Amino acid sequence: MKYYSTNHKAARATLRDAVVRGLAEDRGLYMPEVIKQLPASFWDEMAEMTFQEVAYRVADAFFGEDVEAEALRKIVYDTLDFDTPVVKVEDNIYALELFHGPTLAFKDVGARFMARLLSHFSPADGGSEVNVLVATSGDTGSAVANGFLGVEGIHVYVLYPKGKVSPIQECQFTTLGKNITAIEVDGVFDDCQALVKSAFMDKDLNAHMRLTSANSINVARFLPQAFYYFWAYAQMLRLNAGKAFNLTFCVPSGNFGNICSALFGHVMGLPVKRFIAANNANSVFYEYLQSGEYRPRPSIQTIANAMDVGDPSNFARILDLYNRKDIQERLGFSPLPNRGGVRGGAPFIDGATYTDAQIAETMRDCYARTGYVLDPHGACGYRALKEQLRPDEIGIFLETAHPAKFKDTVDCILGIDLPIPEKLQAFMRGKKQSVPMTKDFAAFKGYLLKQ
Numbered sequence: 495m496k497y498y499s500t501n502h503k504a505a506r507a508t509l510r511d512a513v514v515r516g517l518a519e520d521r522g523l524y525m526p527e528v529i530k531q532l533p534a535s536f537w538d539e540m541a542e543m544t545f546q547e548v549a550y551r552v553a554d555a556f557f558g559e560d561v562e563a564e565a566l567r568k569i570v571y572d573t574l575d576f577d578t579p580v581v582k583v584e585d586n587i588y589a590l591e592l593f594h595g596p597t598l599a600f601k602d603v604g605a606r607f608m609a610r611l612l613s614h615f616s617p618a619d620g621g622s623e624v625n626v627l628v629a630t631s632g633d634t635g636s637a638v639a640n641g642f643l644g645v646e647g648i649h650v651y652v653l654y655p656k657g658k659v660s661p662i663q664e665c666q667f668t669t670l671g672k673n674i675t676a677i678e679v680d681g682v683f684d685d686c687q688a689l690v691k692s693a694f695m696d697k698d699l700n701a702h703m704r705l706t707s708a709n710s711i712n713v714a715r716f717l718p719q720a721f722y723y724f725w726a727y728a729q730m731l732r733l734n735a736g737k738a739f740n741l742t743f744c745v746p747s748g749n750f751g752n753i754c755s756a757l758f759g760h761v762m763g764l765p766v767k768r769f770i771a772a773n774n775a776n777s778v779f780y781e782y783l784q785s786g787e788y789r790p791r792p793s794i795q796t797i798a799n800a801m802d803v804g805d806p807s808n809f810a811r812i813l814d815l816y817n818r819k820d821i822q823e824r825l826g827f828s829p830l831p832n833r834g835g836v837r838g839g840a841p842f843i844d845g846a847t848y849t850d851a852q853i854a855e856t857m858r859d860c861y862a863r864t865g866y867v868l869d870p871h872g873a874c875g876y877r878a879l880k881e882q883l884r885p886d887e888i889g890i891f892l893e894t895a896h897p898a899k900f901k902d903t904v905d906c907i908l909g910i911d912l913p914i915p916e917k918l919q920a921f922m923r924g925k926k927q928s929v930p931m932t933k934d935f936a937a938f939k940g941y942l943l944k945q
């Protein structure tokens with residue numbers, strides 16, 4: 495399978511090159527040329543399958559041409575050694591709990607898959623070490639660092655905004671040592687992302703070291719996120735025991751990698767009626783749906799900080815997907831203008847945006863009525879379903895992280911003392927090590943050239 499760039503200027507790449515490069519030379523994002531539909535037999539058997547079996551079939555459709563069956567199966571089975579259960583919160587509203595992995599957030603899925611795929615590809619060229627650069631607004635750093643920890647031939651640099659991630663998040667990537675280096679940038683998330691992007695484009699750096707990205711722009715990170723949407727559907731099939739249902743997924747969104755993988759799932763045949771992208775106060779996508787104009791701007795800090803993104807990178811993928819003829823034909827919608835395009839098309843996407851005060855109110859309300867403890871990100875998803883779910887729909891919102899990752903915020907809002915899972919306590923016992931950095935690219939480049 496070949497991968498093209500959303501900017502359509504760079505040459506098409508193999509899967510291996512797309513994974514190693516992360517971003518195409520023309521700064522576009524890689525897209526698979528073909529998005530296969532899953533065969534009828536898959537849908538017939540799905541309700542009897544395990545998560546790993548479902549995921550392997552989806553992975554085979556994406557990567558089967560480029561990775562031998564046994565190797566791919568092993569990568570999928572190793573990646574998913576934890577469950578992503580669908581849990582009922584109240585009538586017609588379910589949480590897809592994505593926080594049962596090693597760092598208690600959904601990014602574990604993509605990060606673990608990518609680490610394994612990259613190390614599968616690396617030995618073949620017997621070359622030098624691969625350096626993974628990753629910018630994080632919180633959870634990416636921990637998921638990527640832990641996904642790659644101890645993987646031979648790979649060094650990871652995690653760039654994070656100083657003082658803007660929670661202490662619990664910070665300890666999950668600053669205490670690991672080994673092949674993981676944490677870089678503490680005096681700036682906001684977008685500055686970290688800009689440093690990473692500039693590094694990839696820099697000739698001197700690329701001559702000096704092999705660089706790759708593990709942000710959600712990497713195809714090996716974002717495509718595997720489709721796995722759990724299929725698994726959620728399989729679980730709903732069992733719960734509904736043969737009765738038909740209309741499924742709406744509500745995805746708390748920042749860089750839009752997660753919802754983008756859901757759209758890919760839909761293109762592969764996953765029966766979803768509607769998607770809702772729930773934003774915090776960083777409402778660029780929401781405003782795009784309203785006005786048809788995409789106006790990126792600097793991110794603002796919120797209590798759902800992993801969604802503090804002012805210029806979502808995967809927006810380019812969403813536009814590209816909606817403009818593809820093969821997909822328009824398959825899903826039966828007509829070509830879309832760029833302005834307001836997503837709104838008019840199928841699959842249908844709605845939006846929502848919530849202030850910190852609304853997020854807090856939602857967490858309190860849900861806890862009081864149902865006993866379910868939402869994290870601030872999941873709370874955006876839950877609220878959008880409460881406000882927008884139609885009577886003929888079943889809604890699943892993604893609980894993207896364990897609430898204990900935001901313990902101070904959650905305790906303060908709910909007036910409780912949330913227990914910290916042992917997995918998190920173990921990180922908190924480690925010693926922080928980080929490299930201070932300004933947001934100036936010359937300084938970052940100088941540092942990397944010395945490595």
Ligand SMILES: *Cc1c(COP(=O)(O)O)cnc(C)c1O
Pocket residue numbers: 599600601632633634710746747748749750751752753800801871894895
């Ligand atoms: C990364 C993250 C998000 C946003 O996901 P995107 O794929 O960037 O849209 C939401 N919630 C949590 C907890 C996250 O870590």
